[in-house]
Amino acid sequence: MASLGIAGPGRIAMGEGDLAHRAARDWRPKPSDIPTQPGVYRFRGANGRVIYVGKAINLRARLGNYFQPLRSLHQRTRRMVMTATSVEWTVVASDVEALQLEYTWIKEFDPPFNVKFRDDKSYPYMAVTLADEAPRVMVTRNHRIPGARYFGPYPKMWAVRETIDLMTKAFPIRTCSDSSYQRAMQTGRPCFPGQIGRCGGPCSQTVTIQEHREIVDQFVAFMASHDTSVITHLKRAMNEAAAAFEYEEAARLRDRIQALENVLEKSAVVLPESAEADVFGVEEDELAAAIQQFVVRGGRIRGVRSWVVDKELDLTTGELVEQMLETAYETDVPPREIIVPALPEDASALETWLSGMRPRGGAVTIRTAQRGDKARVMDNARLNAKQALILYKNRRSADYVARTEALNDIQVALGLPEAPLRMECYDVSHLGGTNIVASMVVFEDGLPKKSAYRKFAIPGYADDLESLHQVLGRRLAHLEDEDISGVEEDVAAGDDDDDAPLDEDAPGQRRRRRFAYRPGLILVDGGQPQVEAAARTLEELGIHDIPVAGIAKRLEEIWLPGQDFPVILPRNSEALFMIQRIRDEAHRFAITFQRQKRKNDIGSQLSQVPGLGPARVKTLLKHFGSVKRLRAAGRDEIAQVKGIGPVLAESIVARLAPDTAEPAED
Incomplete structure (x- = not known):
């Protein structure tokens, strides 16, 4: 609001909050005028631009949160409300429709107060152009090739090229460009990659279009599932060829098996072979958040992707996760299972919306992981997100x-x-x-x-x-x-x-x-x-x-x-x-x-116990893992530590008795 007269750069002057609150009341709708149905709302600025888009299960309850006294609002929300000059809403039939409309409006209006997800790089994908007469496999950063099947994203360009080289040894499909393919089909002369054995398409005159399509289907099926039964089948065929003295065929099958095994070795096994999931890790502070996505297919990490977010408004982790998933599957097909650090408020509506994006149907489940293999993968993703956030801050700080x-x-x-x-x-x-x-x-x-x-x-x-x-x-x-x-x-x-x-x-x-x-x-x-x-x-x-x-x-x-x-x-x-x-x-x-002083302090206390030297002090701290657990342990529990007997344990308990609990760190 230009009429508020903010004193200084961003400073709220004395009494200005009351003026802003009165100004907001001039355009704020009456609570009775706001419906209680699900819907999507838009705040507009002085120039009519949409500055924020949000959705709500109950529009009246959600919008009412924005019109409290300004001093009770979070600073970022307060700034958005002070910038706005009007609000409008659209009622929809369900939470899913609200989610879809919110997503559409954010893409259309690009509101400045909504979260902006930025990839730290443009990730390469492996694409198979299934809509072509003779599909080809290629490296691309374009996610909108009609009819293409994508695999990835890959962290580096060389990683996807290496995978293609290995896969085409096992499944010789076309790799040449469309212009080379058309020229070869018109002239009857194989393309250059075909002449040197790097392209197995019909232009090389080694297979028909129908046979090539079958090989492409095998290529896609293996990349989609990493099914090891393919290798088992090839080994059986290799043994049969060797038994029939068809050594050239056996050698060709051996090379295909080796190529597939190399592909599998380059993907870390993290979950059971049947697992199809995307695992997200989030690391955030007040100003920014880093997100790491692990693409797990066939139990193996097949791709990674990361974003950095500058947070404009105050967001809970659940709200951040919701907008993160909307961005992640803008172009990619969601898997059957999505592992996140916190569930969004309307997770069921988000599941319904994502399920509709799967080409062959099938439900999408969004869940958290507290223990087990999936929790360990998510912790690893969070660790990578933490490193990405540190790197983002360092790069930003290094900019002169x-x-x-x-x-x-x-x-x-x-x-x-x-x-x-x-x-x-x-x-x-x-x-x-x-x-x-x-x-x-x-x-x-x-x-x-x-x-x-x-x-x-x-x-x-x-x-x-x-x-x-x-x-x-x-x-x-x-x-x-x-x-x-x-x-x-x-x-x-x-x-x-x-x-x-x-x-x-x-x-x-x-x-x-x-x-x-x-x-x-x-x-x-x-x-x-x-x-x-x-x-x-x-x-x-x-x-x-x-x-x-x-x-x-x-x-x-x-x-x-x-x-x-x-x-x-x-x-x-x-x-x-x-x-x-x-x-x-x-x-x-x-x-x-402070931690070093605390460590020295507990060490000095224990060193005063007769018969307890530095080696035993180290063993005690390693056994219990923390000073808090050591202080809370009883005599019998301490006596079970190697090198500590009942008498020494009694002395340790007596020494630590005045401090039986470790207060929270400030």
Whole structure:
């Protein structure tokens, strides 16, 4: 809404939420006017463009969620509602029709607030052109060849070419282009691949069109199922040919068998041979999600595919899965079974819709897997998705243009005098108030500078605000005099206080690390309370030229000192992406240090038990898998560990008795 007058880049000014809410009421329909039937709704912006398409089992209940007070809405939903100027809906007869209409409208209007799935590459497929007079097998990225049967996707071009080379040795079907085939059929001279034995089509004059079609059917049947009975049949035929002294035929069959076995060896066996399923793994954070699809046919992984999603609106995993499946089967035929990490709300309607896409019918089942082989495959898919998300973020961070844009946007959004070329982010971590630590990570020119990272041990007990106050005080004490000597760090001895700079010029001393030059921006992991605590620390130290900001985890909002409302950065902006990455890195670094302290702490406790040396401590921790399980174990259970008897087990229980449970990690 142009009339709202948003103050600053994405900042919601004082009282503006009420103005936006009143403006929304001007076009919001009355609840009694909205039907309670299933349907699809469209939000439009000021220029009439459709900005969001959604579906609902109950239109009145779903649309009512968008017209609550703006402060109660998720930040991303709030921004969409503030952008909209009207809403309209269409009632349909069933959930399935709602799903189909939503899919059609998303493809037609390309609304900016709907999820955008982007392949990280254009995947090659193996295609068999069944609609041709003499079908050919080919490598293609075109998914819309009329009448073609597709296999894949394959991760690399060489992988599909290698598979075709092996398969055509077993099933010699046509590989030449349409122009070469037509020329060969007109002239009676085989195509060039046919002359060198690489094409087994009718143009090579070795088979008729009907015989070639039969070979093509065998090719497709094997690729679709990887049925090992084909190999059994060929081995029987090879033995019969050898027994009849037809050695040339036996050798030809032997080569076909070897080719098929090589194809099978290159596909990992993960499920029973009858399994036909697609397994999806999802890894997501507040801003993006990575999706990995394993195509399993005949119990083997036949293809892989991945997407990266920039999340514009707040989505549950089930909602993300629903839109993921709509994208996955836009051109591909769905299998009988689909394994996902979470079921969509209307999974039954989605199953009906996908079942209608199967050319020969048959039901499609969508389910989750909690245990067994399918769960292990899904975990592997999720691990690949996690790596894909990390790679996506690293590639995005390495883009110089994107980094420059991010730093400039941060400067404008936070009202800084210049772009923050050096940013420091702080995070506090503890375990139920014990082993309190903090981290400082540094980004220079938008990239992490790990040599400048610092970790802090907080002595005694302190809450998050007091811990943050201590850490900033210790770090900022070195701003004015970078050469001040600190306590010498002994990394080999495991000194926990890693914040002291190292004096480079003091003779006879070890090299002392510095904090380097003053930061252009200090970030803290947290919301308004953490930001105010950090600002008070700078005020007490008389530092007025270093800006402070905080990023809240849940809504990814940026808080500034003295502000009642946060700065809202666009969800797909490079600025928010960079700030989130700094925050996540600070959290990772703090958690790693905190876990190390906890490990050292339990190790030091156990080492004080008479007769319990380092080897037995290691055996105990390995046997129970975690400190929590060790502390919860009884004397008899501990005594069963190799090398631990009843007397030693009694001493261990007595030593760990004050801490009988491990609280949740913060």
